[in-house]
Amino acid sequence: MGKIVITGLSAVSSCGVGYDLLKEKLATGVEAIMNPEYEMQKLPRDTAVFGVDFDPKEILGKKGLRTMDKATKMLNVAIHVGFGDYIESLSDEERPGLAIGTGFGSMESIGNFSSVSIANGVGSVNPNLFGNTVINSPTGNANIRFNLKNLSATMTTGFNSGLAIMVYSCDYIKNGYLNNILCGAVEEASVYTILAMESEGCLSKSNNMKPFSKECDGFVHGEGCGLVLLETEELAGARGANIIAEISGYAQTFDCNNGEFGFGDGETAAETMKMALADAGISADQIDFVVSDANGNRYGDAMRLKAFSAVFGDKTPVTSYRTVLGESFGAAGMLDIVATVADLESNRISPIFGDYETLTGIDLVKGSARSKKSTYAMVTSFSVDGHCTAVIIKKR
């Protein structure tokens, strides 16, 4: 089996709609907004959100949007703006499969369905909204809208979902089932996830995310959708597609040794990265930069720093895109992939924004973008639940 390549990208994020806006603002920064609905939602305090502000009607038209939740709208918009014309040009048999990662599906839909039945009785529940309560609802809705019949797959590994679906999609292509897959991940900022994370003490009290900080106090909720077109190099070449990047290698493990605060000691995370390097057939010093899922959780970021130090020492630049994109849970890994390609294309490493003192021991890219002409980047996800994934992308 030949290489698996990326020939297209799309995103809906705090940077706006489309890959180009993400590429532009990744290096310049985005301010989180205060949740405009916090009073209506009766949240205990005003929390910041790296939210997506868009009008799906302007992009998708009015048809079919009435029962669609925000997660599904973001996914459909990302597909439409990035690949709508391409899909339209293909027959049913040629159309790519669809594989989407998500932590919750549409938490808002599931929560509201429950809330209505509790508050007003089961007879008040709208049956047309029941289909939105399954975790694969955004995926299935997109399959219908774009007539994608070759595959409808959904992956849920919590915060790790975005990279897990990348691994699943590459495996599916490598095993010869399909030659092309639209691989992405989506998550919406829901009042229910905000409440859950606030109740757990995960959200930043200062509404200020500080990855790898000595004084971090949690993360800021994000949302969005990242999407890439994966295909075999052979198919891409045959149709004259522009090959942007290549998936060089990857690895996936599970950290059984979660400590009291949910994160292990970094050993499994380090092993995952070594396995990914072996899969790619390269050494650690060939990695030009590492993208971390560090998000301002004290214990998680400390674990990540330890793991990076063990594999890369203090020579390889490490960054996190969370201060631009927020913590978007299941969408995060794919938004990281899209952002990584943006940095590879732009010969830069976008930074962690914020004026604060960082932990030491690794080379953190902070404050402003660093110019670097890179070939290999490693994107990582080491989640509180134990799921660990590392994906290596090569610029073409």
Next chain:
Amino acid sequence: MEKRIVVTGLGVITPIGTGVDRFWKAAVKGTNGVRPITSIDVSNHRSKTGGEVLDFTASDYMTEMQIASMGRAGQFAVAAAKMAIDDAKLDLSKVNPYRVGVSMGTTMGEPQILHSAISSYYNNGQSIEGIPSNFARQYPANTIPAAVSRIFGAKGPSTLIPTACAAGNYAFGYAMDQLKMGRLDYVIAGGSDPFAEIAFTGFNRLLATSMDVCRPFDANRSGMVVAEGAGMLIMETLESALARGATIYGEFLGYGLGCDAYDMTIPHPEGAGGILAMERAIANSNIKKTDVDYICAHGTGTKANDKAETTVAKVVLGDHAYNVPMTSVKSMLGHTMGAASAIEAAACLLMMKNNTIIPTINFETPDPDCDIDCVPNVSRDAELTTVISNAYAFGGNTSAIVMKKFKGQ
């Protein structure tokens, strides 16, 4: 040479029995596991019956601390995994933990935890103090495979494919792929779903539920029945199984996936996605259509599904479809959601092992739209060699897996 993948251990939790022996004995007798619901207040709901698991005691399989850390789907998954691991006589302490993976499926994960948290939130005047302390740690669906991985020390990939009622088949397919790729030596694979008021409410509001029992393929069938359960298999390479002298239930030949791309909750009327999945499963398994001697149907008992699924069998197998019994395990269990195709895979393996087809119960009146042999009401002796198990889902997800009796190398 391509690796061959086999199943060496089973674990099931169902409305007709917890544990393989109890389940199989009840299934052979055609036991009806659909009863008046006891776990939730159904007084305001249209239907009153469901398939609840009544004989499961979590403490038989895990510690009190482990029980407290999980929801019901997680407890089911861990218990069924333990049954399967014990059945396979697999000592995980002696294998490389990075070579053991978990591949699971579910429809909604732990929705009852969310429902309970929201109820508490409202009862406390929409105060955050009403959110239960463990909500954020217990609710996310991925805690289900994570619990299995953690408790059994499996450090390979731990994944959850929530493709609703087809999830088990998707999980088995991914397990097979990872074994064939040489990434893993063992996969604990399957599906789990608890009885959830959200699901019960939704299906009732869609008018998709039967008012009493589940009667697939019957002319007077009136809908599906919400149920719960779990099914887990131990999958490994043939080479590994032979080397350690494991008992082999059957061989997993291959699978096929497709999508109706038609409607979120209604199957394609001509079974387009189901046809694609079955055609692909047969092609990917390198079998002839005439090799198929049994189909385990998705068989929910709705008008739409059973008619479409009969069409699928006839379009794909042609005249041979009339020689292939097609039964529905859901007639006995109800619809166990993401666990369904996992339990049904275990049932298929037991049918092949015991040369017995378990029946479609509650069948009284033939339907010309479902003119297949559904083995009505009474089990039948039959030597089965190659079986297909279908699973279809919300979102138009369709799947089919192919398994074969193992008769030696």
